[in-house]
Amino acid sequence: NNVSIIDLSNGGNTVQADNIELLPETDKLNYCTLSKPRVPDCQNHIRFITKKTKDILMLFGSNADSPKGFELNMTDLTHSSSDVRCSNDPFHNYTVLFVQSQNPNDEELLYYASTLHGESTIQRPIPGTTDYMQGVISNKWMKDPQFVASFDIGDKVYFFFRETAVEVDPAETKIFSRVAKVCKKDTGGNSLLRNKWTSFQKARLTCNENDVHYDSIQDVVMKDSTFYGVFITKQGTPASAICAFNLTSIEAAINGPFKNQETDNAYWTVATNVPTPRPGQCTDDTLSLSEEGLQFIADHPLMNNTVEQVNGKPIFLLDDRELQHLELHSNMSEIVFYTASNTGKVYKLFFKDGSTYINTMISPLSEADVIWALKQFVSSL
Numbered sequence: 150n151n152v153s154i155i156d157l158s159n160g161g162n163t164v165q166a167d168n169i170e171l172l173p174e175t176d177k178l179n180y181c182t183l184s185k186p187r188v189p190d191c192q193n194h195i196r197f198i199t200k201k202t203k204d205i206l207m208l209f210g211s212n213a214d215s216p217k218g219f220e221l222n223m224t225d226l227t228h229s230s231s232d233v234r235c236s237n238d239p240f241h242n243y244t245v246l247f248v249q250s251q252n253p254n255d256e257e258l259l260y261y262a263s264t265l266h267g268e269s270t271i272q273r274p275i276p277g278t279t280d281y282m283q284g285v286i287s288n289k290w291m292k293d294p295q296f297v298a299s300f301d302i303g304d305k306v307y308f309f310f311r312e313t314a315v316e317v318d319p320a321e322t323k324i325f326s327r328v329a330k331v332c333k334k335d336t337g338g339n340s341l342l343r344n345k346w347t348s349f350q351k352a353r354l355t356c357n358e359n360d361v362h363y364d365s366i367q368d369v370v371m372k373d374s375t376f377y378g379v380f381i382t383k384q385g386t387p388a389s390a391i392c393a394f395n396l397t398s399i400e401a402a403i404n405g406p407f408k409n410q411e412t413d414n415a416y417w418t419v420a421t422n423v424p425t426p427r428p429g430q431c432t433d434d435t436l437s438l439s440e441e442g443l444q445f446i447a448d449h450p451l452m453n454n455t456v457e458q459v460n461g462k463p464i465f466l467l468d469d470r471e472l473q474h475l476e477l478h479s480n481m482s483e484i485v486f487y488t489a490s491n492t493g494k495v496y497k498l499f500f501k502d503g504s505t506y507i508n509t510m511i512s513p514l515s516e517a518d519v520i521w522a523l524k525q526f527v528s529s530l
Contacts, residue, residue, distance in 0.1 A: 150193050152208060152221070154529050155513045169226060171195060173213035181213040190214060194239035198524040201247050206524065209235045209245055216265070218245075223529075234272050234281065236263040246299040246306060251333045252276070260331075262296040262308045269294050271308060271331060271346065280344050282337060288315050289410075290349065290450050294327075298369035300376075302396070304431050305330045309354075309369045309378065316408060316417045316451065326354040326366035326380065328399055328456060332431035339436045341443045347428075347435045352402035352452040356380045356392035358463055363390040368523075370477040372484060375459070379475040379488055389472040390463035391486070391498075391505065398456050403429075406453040407445075419453050465498060465505035472496075474523035476530070487530060489520040495530070 154167040173181075173193040181191035193210040201207045201220065208219040208228075218233035236243040243263035252258045254276040261272045269291045270284040284290050294312040307330050314325040329351035337344045356363040356378065363380035367389075370377050374396040381389050409420035424439070428446035432438070471491045478485035484500040485508075493516065497509040513530075514520070523530065 152195055153513060154226075155511075156529055167226065169221070169228070171208070171210060171219060171228075173210075174215070174217070177213040177215040181215075185214065189239055192239070193217070194521060196239065196521055197235070197243060197245055198522045199245055199247060200524075207245065207247065208522075209233055209243070211235075211237055211239045233259070234261045234263065234265055237266055238264065242295040242297055242310075244296045244299040244308065244310075246301060248301045248306060248333065250301075251304050253334060253336055260299060260306050262294075262299060262310065264294070271329075271349070273331075275336060275344065282331075282335065282344060282346060284346050284349055285342075285447055285450075289448070297366055297378075300369075300371055304333050305348075306333060307399070309366060309376075311364070311366045314353075316410075319414065324364050324383070326356070326364060326378070327351045328354055328376075328394075328402075329450075330403060332435075334431060334433050335435050337435060338438055338440075338443045341440050342447060345447075347438055347443055347446060348431060349446070349450055350403050350429045350452060351450055352399065353455040354378065354392075354394060354458075355455050356390055356458050356463060358390065358466060361385075361388070363388075363392070363463070367471075367473045368475040368488075370475050370486070372477055377464070377475065377477070377484075377486070379472045380463075381471045381473075387469055387471045389467045389470055391465040391472075391475070391488075392463045393459040394456055395459060398459075402452050402454045402456045407449040408451040408453045409449060420449050460503070464500060464503070467496075470494075474520060476523050476525050478525065487523065487525065489523045491519055492517045493520055495520070495523070 150172050152169045191213040193212050195210045197209045199207050206221045214237045216233050216235040219228045219230050221228045241264045246260045249257045256276045272281045292313040294310045296310040298309045300307045311326045314323045317323050331346050332348035335348045363382045365381045367379045376394045407420035410417050424442045428442040472488045474489040476487040486498040488496050493514040495511040499508050
């Protein structure tokens with residue numbers, strides 16, 4: 150129900166904040182409380198913030214089970230709202246990206262990766278229609294995903310998320326971190342995969358230090374074709390890590406061999422008999438793709454090779470804390486991170502010569518509460 154804007158120029162441990170109240174709409178609140186508890190379900194949880202223009206931020210809230218987007222003018226702090234296809238559940242993470250170029254009909258469009266009323270998928274409006282591009286609702290495509298970030302790169306959009314792994318022993322339950330991509334010009338197949346992504350592919354990300362695996366990705370930022378992700382581990386006591394991944398390594402995994410599972414209980418192997426042309430590639434005319442290629446990509450969204458961390462180790466480790474958000478200082482030549490913990494702390498980190506260290510710890514909240522979203526705007530956070 151609230152957005153705080155804090156001034157980074159102060160540098161102190163306790164800072165003053167401008168607060169904007171964004172309460173759920175009364176009719177949505179009343180309807181929500183008929184079947185769900187007022188707290189926490191029927192509130193307006195602001196779970197994601199992204200930039201639209203130089204002066205406009207887009208904020209996305211659960212709005213008492215009826216997601217709502219807000220355009221916030223940072224010059225005068227006024228805002229307007231509209232319906233959006235974000236997660237209605239305040240405990241589902243999602244990501245939204247405003248993409249301005251190379252979309253169908255050259256329109257500016259929003260890409261959503263969210264779980265809306267039980268269905269998890271990546272969505273984007275189809276210009277000229279009221280329909281949306283979506284993924285196949287299948288565990289092979291996504292199983293209980295939690296989306297954390299998305300990026301506009303060339304003719305593709307990349308998404309980072311964590312999910313329940315399907316390629317492990319069915320008796321085990323493991324969380325793996327993923328990177329996936331779709332092509333901007335994708336408008337689905339002609340009959341098979343109609344209004345469904347024909348270009349969706351995903352690969353596993355690995356972040357580990359010795360025998361400790363940080364499998365649960367929380368957030369990602371990018372600088373100079375390198376992605377920096379914050380991960381946590383569920384092995385033993387709480388701990389966090391920041392790992393780096395090159396775009397070239399991601400592309401190599403996406404363009405590598407596919408994973409295959411012949412039957413639901415069979416072991417996963419490397420896929421053979423890949424159709425030509427190779428499924429999943431970007432094309433300006435997805436309606437003309439062969440049904441053989443469409444069926445293959447529908448059945449084989451997971452890549453065989455993993456994306457390895459840069460230099461084979463994390464660039465930052467923090468014991469006894471779970472870091473949940475990561476933001477990159479946009480106005481400095483050095484790599485400076487802001488990262489938020491599950492106890493309401495914001496850490497300022499410097500990365501230099503292969504090492505990362507804590508410069509400042511900020512306490513923007515009066516209580517040790519969870520920080521749901523974190524975004525830098527000029528000199529504010």
